[in-house]
Amino acid sequence: MLKIEFNVGPAQAALDRLIAATTDTRPAMVAIGERLMEVSKRSFETSSSPSGVPWLPNSQTTIVRFLDQLKGNYKKDGTLSKKGIARAISKKPLIGNSKDLSRQFSYVADAGSVTVSNSMVYAAMQQFGGTKAQFPHLWGDIPARPFMPMDAAGQADKTAQKIVEDIVQFHIENAING
Numbered sequence: 001m002l003k004i005e006f007n008v009g010p011a012q013a014a015l016d017r018l019i020a021a022t023t024d025t026r027p028a029m030v031a032i033g034e035r036l037m038e039v040s041k042r043s044f045e046t047s048s049s050p051s052g053v054p055w056l057p058n059s060q061t062t063i064v065r066f067l068d069q070l071k072g073n074y075k076k077d078g079t080l081s082k083k084g085i086a087r088a089i090s091k092k093p094l095i096g097n098s099k100d101l102s103r104q105f106s107y108v109a110d111a112g113s114v115t116v117s118n119s120m121v122y123a124a125m126q127q128f129g130g131t132k133a134q135f136p137h138l139w140g141d142i143p144a145r146p147f148m149p150m151d152a153a154g155q156a157d158k159t160a161q162k163i164v165e166d167i168v169q170f171h172i173e174n175a176i177n178g
Helices: 009-021 026-046 060-068 082-090 123-128 158-177
Strands: 105-109 114-118
Touching: 009 158, 026 105, 026 114, 026 158, 060 082
Parallel strands: none
Antiparallel strands: 105 114
């Protein structure tokens, strides 16, 4: 499970202001959860991190393994069919046959926090990467392809910080002006 927590910095200061401004912070937390999920899901559409850094392309091994799982990709002589070529060219990183990694997001929000997560057991491996030496069951090294707005240490990145600050500011203004 991947988890983003805020406990220091501008985002935390903004959250503290919101708590002081209103007694019902759950709507802001729900909005933060929804927005962070949207940003994470968009990464799969753009094949890039939430901050816009493109993911490394799939390795040849990954593409071959993907094609081997589906019928119609090879001619009788073992060469790629037109369908196989089209599938190989369009194969995006982190998008497998089930597309589960790009869909299994959820969040839990309460009055003082929100936790956004991806329930797939391999989510952290795809987010942070790993080597065959670390994980012998892999067919090769997996480069990090961040899809959640967090840095390599698991802390909220600037994209997440900005989202939180904007939503909190909106809710503070509504709490103060509403």
